[in-house]
Amino acid sequence: MSLLVVENASRHFGSLVAVDSVSLVVPPGELRAIIGPNGAGKTTFFNLISGFFPPTSGRILFAGRDVTQTSPEQRVAMGMARTFQITEVFPELSVRENLRIAVEVATGLRLSPWLTRAANAQIRQRIEVLLRMGGLEDKASRLAGELPHGDQRAAEIMMALALKPQLLLLDEPTAGMGDQETYDITQLIRRLHKEQKLTIVLIEHDMRVVFHLADRITVLAEGAVLGEGTPEEIAKDERVQAAYLGKAA
Amino acid sequence: MRRVPAVAWTVLIWLMLVTMPYWMNGLGGYTELASRVLVLGLAAMSLNFLLGFTGVLSFGHAAYFGLGAYGAAMTIKYIYPSTPLGILVGVATGTLAAMVIGALIVKLRGVYFAMVTIAFGQVFYFIAFRWNSVTGGDDGVSGWKRQALDLGFTQINILGNDKAFYYFVLVCFAVAVTLMWLLLRSPFGRTLLAIRENERRARFLGIPVERHIWLSFVISCCFASLAGTMYALLNNFTDPRALRWDQSGTFVIMAVLGGMRSFWGPLIGAGIFVVLQDYVSSHTENWMSVIGLFFVLVVLFFPRGVLGMLRRKGLT
Numbered sequence: 001m002s003l004l005v006v007e008n009a010s011r012h013f014g015s016l017v018a019v020d021s022v023s024l025v026v027p028p029g030e031l032r033a034i035i036g037p038n039g040a041g042k043t044t045f046f047n048l049i050s051g052f053f054p055p056t057s058g059r060i061l062f063a064g065r066d067v068t069q070t071s072p073e074q075r076v077a078m079g080m081a082r083t084f085q086i087t088e089v090f091p092e093l094s095v096r097e098n099l100r101i102a103v104e105v106a107t108g109l110r111l112s113p114w115l116t117r118a119a120n121a122q123i124r125q126r127i128e129v130l131l132r133m134g135g136l137e138d139k140a141s142r143l144a145g146e147l148p149h150g151d152q153r154a155a156e157i158m159m160a161l162a163l164k165p166q167l168l169l170l171d172e173p174t175a176g177m178g179d180q181e182t183y184d185i186t187q188l189i190r191r192l193h194k195e196q197k198l199t200i201v202l203i204e205h206d207m208r209v210v211f212h213l214a215d216r217i218t219v220l221a222e223g224a225v226l227g228e229g230t231p232e233e234i235a236k237d238e239r240v241q242a243a244y245l246g247k248a249a
Numbered sequence: 250m251r252r253v254p255a256v257a258w259t260v261l262i263w264l265m266l267v268t269m270p271y272w273m274n275g276l277g278g279y280t281e282l283a284s285r286v287l288v289l290g291l292a293a294m295s296l297n298f299l300l301g302f303t304g305v306l307s308f309g310h311a312a313y314f315g316l317g318a319y320g321a322a323m324t325i326k327y328i329y330p331s332t333p334l335g336i337l338v339g340v341a342t343g344t345l346a347a348m349v350i351g352a353l354i355v356k357l358r359g360v361y362f363a364m365v366t367i368a369f370g371q372v373f374y375f376i377a378f379r380w381n382s383v384t385g386g387d388d389g390v391s392g393w394k395r396q397a398l399d400l401g402f403t404q405i406n407i408l409g410n411d412k413a414f415y416y417f418v419l420v421c422f423a424v425a426v427t428l429m430w431l432l433l434r435s436p437f438g439r440t441l442l443a444i445r446e447n448e449r450r451a452r453f454l455g456i457p458v459e460r461h462i463w464l465s466f467v468i469s470c471c472f473a474s475l476a477g478t479m480y481a482l483l484n485n486f487t488d489p490r491a492l493r494w495d496q497s498g499t500f501v502i503m504a505v506l507g508g509m510r511s512f513w514g515p516l517i518g519a520g521i522f523v524v525l526q527d528y529v530s531s532h533t534e535n536w537m538s539v540i541g542l543f544f545v546l547v548v549l550f551f552p553r554g555v556l557g558m559l560r561r562k563g564l565t
Binding site for chain 1: 436438457
């Protein structure tokens with residue numbers, strides 16, 4: 001069964017058609033990259049999947065359930081987590097506290113006015129695991145907002161991961177990063193995909209990253225699907241080259 | 250690094266509070282002034298539960314403060330002369346109003362939220378002001394007094410003994426403040442910080458933001474109305490000004506003055522405000538302009554408030 005199915009999703013903003021009848025099927029365990037020139041509707045499409053706003057028409061199914069009209073919170077509870085193009089962390093809290101909030105919410109403690117010793121020990125343990133996975137052990141006590149961009153992104157991804165998602169949505173995970181940071185984040189995503197068998201859908205501009213990571217690629221242009229296939233197929237596709245790769249490279 | 254000074258501050262503040270009636274007189278104050286600091290400090294700290302730790306600005310907290318005051322005053326005057334019953338009714342009234350109003354406004358953000366809280370606050374003000382037959386209108390509710398506490402084995406005279414009343418207020422204050430402190434350190438409290446820090450991130454971590462803001466608003470108003478009941482008891486009187494928007498404004502000023510990112514900041518702000526008001530108003534009628542000037546200076550030069558400034562100095 002497919003984990004994520006999008007059927008003919010469209011989103012209009014007034015007369016602007018940002019996403020025009022896009023369909024997408026992602027099986028469990030796949031890493032899917034969505035690429036396309038600026039203004040192709042990639043982020044709008046992501047917002048439809050994660051529930052930021054509902055589609056004007058079309059359906060979205062997640063793990064076999066119709067989630068088209070559900071709230072972001074409900075989708076998170078069902079196992080969908082996302083990051084944002086502009087990193088969204090809790091800037092004036094430490095990295096550890098950032099992760100703690102995510103872990104506590106994921107443990108179903110969001111309304112809890114107290115914490116038992118046992119629960120607290122488990123939460124701490126989980127936080128340490130996430131810190132290690134994200135390579136953030138020595139930055140755990142620093143304020144998230146003071147970290148370099150790459151570390152903030154790693155923290156954001158770890159917060160999403162704290163939710164133990166079935167599907168991880170990454171909106172331009174390497175946007176605005178230098179070479180070393182891009183490399184580190186790419187390796188991190190690769191590990192999550194390979195070691196945790198996590199299903200990931202990501203939007204990305206950096207073609208090196210895309211071709212390094214993706215199992216399959218979907219190309220969007222002007223709100224519609226221009227092509228879909230393995231990285232090799234996409235690299236050869238002439239329409240894609242004309243619309244996107246040719247100009248970008 | 251930050252932990253040690255925080256504990257030191259807490260110990261210092263409790264010590265000062267426990268001994269306040271004794272040194273307040275030495276500074277030219279009086280015990281009633283100390284009680285006033287506590288009461289308004291509790292109101293400002295309650296507001297700050299929402300403002301500083303959830304990131305939501307209410308400009309209408311006097312409504313719940315005033316409802317607490319009227320609830321206590323009218324209960325003691327008309328229903329049954331018991332101080333605890335008055336407090337209970339006052340807090341219940343304020344909290345109930347907050348539950349209803351909170352549900353109506355919780356989707357609003359920023360300045361819209363603030364404006365609507367003012368508007369709802371003014372509704373209560375005008376009801377109290379106009380409904381002469383019930384609320385006494387502009388004259389307020391007078392002709393009643395706080396009652397001695399009956400503990401069964403003994404009675405505590407909080408009416409005739411200023412110090413006894415101070416310590417009664419301090420006990421209520423301590424309970425309220427400890428509850429807020431525990432809440433803020435709980436998983437629930439951390440979701441509020443999350444909302445303050447980044448609402449979008451909070452939502453996409455699975456926190457139903459509106460429901461949590463509503464809870465924070467109700468908790469905040471509950472403690473504000475407790476402060477309101479104490480205010481009525483302190484004065485043996487209440488009038489519509491306790492509900493008016495400028496009263497809400499003083500709570501915000503106290504919170505910002507003391508430092509709204511710190512737990513104790515608003516109490517410090519309330520202390521400065523109350524003492525300054527008492528001192529300056531004995532010299533000039535335009536005491537508000539002096540406090541206003543002081544406020545502007547603090548906001549300009551110490552945007553994190555007085556306590557924020559002291560803390561920063563302590564660190565470097």
